[in-house]
Amino acid sequence: MSAPALSSDAVIGLDSARFAQHLSQRAYLPAWWLEAKKAAFNQFNALPMPSRTDETWRFSNLKGIDISGFTLPEDPATQIPNHTRFPQTAEIVFSNRQVVGRSTVPAELAAKGVIFAPLDEALKTHGDIVKQYFQKHPASLGSEKFVALNTAFTSSGALLYVPADVEVALPFVVQHTLTGENVAAFPHTIVVLGPRAKATLVEFFISGGAANERQLAAGVNDLHAAEGAQLTYVGAQHWSANTLAFQVNSIVAERDARVLSLNLHLGGRQCRHESNSRLLGPGAHSEMLALTVATGAQEFDQRTLQTHVAPHTTSNLLYKNALLDTAKTIFSGLIIVEPDAQKTDAYQKNRNLMLSDTAEAHSLPGLEIQANDVKCSHGSTSARIDAEQEFYLRARGINPVETRRLLVAAFFEEVLEKLENEDLHVALTGLIASQFKR
Amino acid sequence: MSSLEIRSLYVALAATPDKPIVKGLDLTIKTGEVHAIMGPNGTGKSTLSKAIAGHPDYVITSGDVLLDGKSILEMEPDERARAGLFLAFQYPSEIPGVSIANFLRAAVQARLAEGEELDATAYYKRLYSKMDLLKIDRKFTSRSVNEGFSGGEKKRCEILQMAMLEPKFSLMDETDSGLDIDALRIVAEGVNTLKGGELGVLLITHYQRLLNYIVPDFVHVMYDGRIVKSGDKSLALELEAKGYDWVKTELAAATA
Numbered sequence: 001m002s003a004p005a006l007s008s009d010a011v012i013g014l015d016s017a018r019f020a021q022h023l024s025q026r027a028y029l030p031a032w033w034l035e036a037k038k039a040a041f042n043q044f045n046a047l048p049m050p051s052r053t054d055e056t057w058r059f060s061n062l063k064g065i066d067i068s069g070f071t072l073p074e075d076p077a078t079q080i081p082n083h084t085r086f087p088q089t090a091e092i093v094f095s096n097r098q099v100v101g102r103s104t105v106p107a108e109l110a111a112k113g114v115i116f117a118p119l120d121e122a123l124k125t126h127g128d129i130v131k132q133y134f135q136k137h138p139a140s141l142g143s144e145k146f147v148a149l150n151t152a153f154t155s156s157g158a159l160l161y162v163p164a165d166v167e168v169a170l171p172f173v174v175q176h177t178l179t180g181e182n183v184a185a186f187p188h189t190i191v192v193l194g195p196r197a198k199a200t201l202v203e204f205f206i207s208g209g210a211a212n213e214r215q216l217a218a219g220v221n222d223l224h225a226a227e228g229a230q231l232t233y234v235g236a237q238h239w240s241a242n243t244l245a246f247q248v249n250s251i252v253a254e255r256d257a258r259v260l261s262l263n264l265h266l267g268g269r270q271c272r273h274e275s276n277s278r279l280l281g282p283g284a285h286s287e288m289l290a291l292t293v294a295t296g297a298q299e300f301d302q303r304t305l306q307t308h309v310a311p312h313t314t315s316n317l318l319y320k321n322a323l324l325d326t327a328k329t330i331f332s333g334l335i336i337v338e339p340d341a342q343k344t345d346a347y348q349k350n351r352n353l354m355l356s357d358t359a360e361a362h363s364l365p366g367l368e369i370q371a372n373d374v375k376c377s378h379g380s381t382s383a384r385i386d387a388e389q390e391f392y393l394r395a396r397g398i399n400p401v402e403t404r405r406l407l408v409a410a411f412f413e414e415v416l417e418k419l420e421n422e423d424l425h426v427a428l429t430g431l432i433a434s435q436f437k438r
Numbered sequence: 439m440s441s442l443e444i445r446s447l448y449v450a451l452a453a454t455p456d457k458p459i460v461k462g463l464d465l466t467i468k469t470g471e472v473h474a475i476m477g478p479n480g481t482g483k484s485t486l487s488k489a490i491a492g493h494p495d496y497v498i499t500s501g502d503v504l505l506d507g508k509s510i511l512e513m514e515p516d517e518r519a520r521a522g523l524f525l526a527f528q529y530p531s532e533i534p535g536v537s538i539a540n541f542l543r544a545a546v547q548a549r550l551a552e553g554e555e556l557d558a559t560a561y562y563k564r565l566y567s568k569m570d571l572l573k574i575d576r577k578f579t580s581r582s583v584n585e586g587f588s589g590g591e592k593k594r595c596e597i598l599q600m601a602m603l604e605p606k607f608s609l610m611d612e613t614d615s616g617l618d619i620d621a622l623r624i625v626a627e628g629v630n631t632l633k634g635g636e637l638g639v640l641l642i643t644h645y646q647r648l649l650n651y652i653v654p655d656f657v658h659v660m661y662d663g664r665i666v667k668s669g670d671k672s673l674a675l676e677l678e679a680k681g682y683d684w685v686k687t688e689l690a691a692a693t694a
């Protein structure tokens with residue numbers, strides 16, 4: 001890695017002076033993009049912070065949402081951890097705001113029109129694609145202020161574009177690494193699959209420095225599957241133990257498209273995750289999956305929306321939380337079936353495995369059905385670890401921590417086995433296992 | 439040679455500590471020995487074996503259990519297992535989502551020194567050879583622990599675990615129930631080879647049949663939480679012929 005360039009920027013908060021400077025450094029980018037950033041910065045300032053009376057923030061620890069005193073990191077860290085390895089097509093690694101590692105897309109795929117580039121580069125070379133899909137369908141589940149902040153300061157992220165009929169077997173990987181005290185990351189990744197295309201993108205969100213660095217992350221994804229496309233997205237989050245994180249997924253599936261999204265939540269102090277699937281064409285399917293290991297005093301706050309716009313669409317949501325210590329999880333999910341969306345099949349399940357008596361799991365499932373010929377169900381369960389299973393493992397000499405690891409892995413398996421890619425399955429299992437140390 | 443000593447042991451349910459189930463039981467097992475315990479349903483045989491293994495449902499209200507002269511009562515269940523105790527469960531738990539391979543791997547890994555990594559190739563080689571010996575299909579390694587197993591398959595899986603973990607003392611709680619005659623022979627062969635080495639066995643059974651294959655050095659009759667009669671293998675035959683009423687009458691006569 002080359003020596004980081006010294007920056008003349010003073011470390012200040014995310015104020016208008018800092019924003020003006022951020023913009024001026026990007027003068028080479030398309031005008032529409034700079035305008036969008038300006039509008040977003042104004043929106044960020046105009047929007048209120050979440051408040052008690054706001055239904056979309058029910059049960060959230062609002063006092064924990066303190067975004068003051070953060071700035072943009074200037075230089076990449078000299079040492080950054082790497083995500084778990086598995087066979088991949090290409091990767092882009094960010095440290096703070098810079099690209100520090102990048103492998104090129106195989107020539108044969110590039111020749112077919114596959115684009116995989118850092119967002120800033122894609123804005124220059126393929127600005128039209130970015131413009132077409134950037135925040136085309138904002139998620140709007142409560143974090144609009146932080147999405148606006150993301151747009152204003154977008155710092156890392158990528159565009160993956162796979163044209164019609166191109167299938168890519170191995171995953172594309174984007175790693176965001178944030179290092180430093182009081183610094184913020186604003187990742188934004190856009191995945192666009194053309195008709196009948198097939199691809200997987202795995203995104204890692206990792207803190208690179210001391211385990212307790214105070215950090216802020218506000219990330220956004222736009223995932224778009226055109227007619228008959230098959231998109232798999234995995235987001236694996238392992239921020240520092242003192243990170244306040246927001247991540248907002250927007251998922252769009254057109255006719256006969258299939259999107260599987262799996263978000264793995266491990267790190268952070270307080271993490272809000274929002275995901276909205278829109279099923280726009282008949283035959284579209286969205287598989288919405290999430291796994292959370294909540295330990296210590298962590299809070300994971302997950303809000304979802306399954307919007308069935310077209311008839312004959314299906315969605316299946318399964319969010320599983322393993323809770324230890326005094327951790328807290330919130331799941332709030334809504335299924336909306338619009339009037340035209342007859343023959344919708346929509347399922348929503350939140351399952352909590354309680355490994356501690358002092359952990360807290362809230363579940364707020366919801367349905368809003370405007371069509372009359374649909375199949376919808378939602379439910380939530382909280383169960384303790386099975387004492388007989390636990391004893392069986394202990395009786396074989398397996399220590400308490402390892403016993404929990406095995407039982408949590410067993411609990412998660414129902415979600416992980418939905419991944420087609422076995423290597424990815426193994427990599428995520430390993431990442432989860434790393435949360436259970438002796 | 440190792441020894442497992444059970445001294446005037448009283449065991450109750452943790453919820454009702456004043457109502458003992460095991461009521462002053464004494465028994466010493468040495469490695470190389472096979473002790474059979476027979477006794478009517480509900481007499482406390484499983485309670486005894488689970489309490490020794492450290493099951494949290496039970497409390498030992500008095501007495502002691504010593505492994506090579508040292509009490510194990512303060513040890514956690516996993517420590518007892520690593521110290522060399524093995525319980526073959528009467529009703530093994532099903533653990534959906536944990537494969538046999540991963541489960542046994544964790545159990546074998548648990549016995550390695552801190553920081554020592556398991557040699558995966560050697561592990562699988564050993565696992566497969568034990569499976570072949572016990573005539574368990576290798577496909578079972580990827581199946582979830584006991585999930586959907588037949589009664590006999592569960593018991594064979596218990597024996598596979600015992601073979602992999604090489605305990606000093608094995609408490610086998612009705613391992614013979616549910617086994618077909620071929621499986622019984624295989625299990626018996628397994629135990630017989632192991633006991634030639636450094637293994638002591640406590641065999642809880644209702645059937646003399648098993649004892650034709652695993653010849654016990656001692657047979658004990660357990661009744662109402664105690665051992666009321668001990669003898670050699672002929673005692674099992676006598677029990678089979680006369681039933682438990684014979685023991686009851688003898689007991690009544692003795693206490694009258």
Ligand SMILES: Nc1ncnc2c1ncn2[C@@H]1O[C@H](COP(=O)(O)OP(=O)(O)OP(=O)(O)O)[C@@H](O)[C@H]1O
Nearest residue numbers: 451459477478479480481482483484485486495528
């Ligand atoms: N966990 C428990 N909860 C309630 N009662 C229990 C429990 N464990 C044992 N008991 C009771 O204690 C007594 C002894 O049970 P135990 O299972 O030890 O008998 P056993 O000798 O193994 O019988 P079997 O030959 O039928 O296996 C029975 O009356 C049983 O109902």
Ligand SMILES: [Mg+2]
Nearest residue numbers: 483484485528
């Ligand atoms: Mg029993």
